Amino acid sequence: MTVAPELPVSDLLTSRPYVVSTVRQQTHDIVTIDVRPEGEPIAFVPGQFDMVYVYGTGEAAISASSDPATPELLSHTIRAVGGVTQALNELQPGATIGIRGPYGRGWPLAAAEGRDLVIVAGGIGLAPVRPAILAALAQRERFSRIALLVGARSPRDLVFRDDLDRWTADRRIDVHVTVDSAVRGWSGRVGVVTTLIPRVPFDPEHATVLTCGPETMMWFTGEALRKRGVDPAQVYVTLERNMKCAVGTCGHCQLGPVFLCRDGPVFAWPEVADLLGEREL
């Protein structure tokens, strides 16, 4: 698993000012916010998250969704579900927010080298795997096949459409998109993301799979991968629970024996198979 660059504890707990440079509306309730640091940029690895602070409102854990090669332009993709995420959705260019991080273990890209890399994303779940896709494409020769399987509730719930169009035209990655339902006129596939798993060409015995989406979707995906013959130890998921400190001290994110912020958010399937779907403590 890729581990965060070590930062002094004081740095980990202090939020730094970032200025919003662009706000891109992805869907009716999801935006991507690009921010630039007022000080030095801080590197992150794909799969890590930040604590993003809207001054006067509060903090939320949000995964980085930008290219790790350009930490000076950091992006977060946020769905409005409550106070903080709604405030983040309403930000305008020029606004200043606070960010501390990055935190947690990232996607195991190094362990996937020489193997087929399969990425399964549901809905906004494409955001936390996007940095991994960009990093894998930047070192394309290190992987065998790269396949991206994307599912969304409907065509209007698809995020990063420009990327999907670009990657579909890029022969270095095999992109498959499906939606749960659509009205006539949608020319793509209709069906849940797991319907893609038996069809997409990859070698199940030599594949590493990264999956991100709602927990039920990841559970069904794990099952479909097992049926296809993928070793569960080669399947990685990223989990979400409420976070407070993000550094393993407050216990808010505890799930069974693990602290998601410190031990995750990326886990190998066998580490958390029994915990998927568990309620918060």
Place this chain on the structure above:
Amino acid sequence: MTTTDPALPQGDLDAVRTTIAQHPFAAGLAVDHLAVLAEHAATVVVAAGTFVFRQGAPADTLYLLVEGDVDLEVAGGGAEPLVLESLHGGDALGWSWLFPTQPWLFDAHARSATRAVTIDGDRLRAAVHADAVFGRDLACRVAALVSDRLRHARLQLVDSWTHDRRA
């Protein structure tokens, strides 16, 4: 509009049997069981933009899609039809023939020109009851199909339930 497939002469049992044998639904099926399927089969082409079958019509056929894209749609209250699943070459469609007098619950709309093998459901049901070994094999294949579709439908349901949360 459904017509017979000019690429496969009707009555050419060998050609039909080969097409069925290459279909994932029939993977590993015993040779004599393949012959039973072929005996009750025809090959068809469905023009793009037309219906393979309509909701409410008797569900009396098993379709093995060879090529093309078919949308399963529900049409409701004058609104645009909602596509619930798209099926493609290699997919099987229809299991209601296993039980007599069931109607299709959806429209099946060919999004592109579609080639399929159709197997007569009444005769297939009779063959299933006449030969216990054939019947068990076929029932298991249909059960696997139903189980897959049920999983997909459940995930679809969860996705729509969790709409207002993160999805």
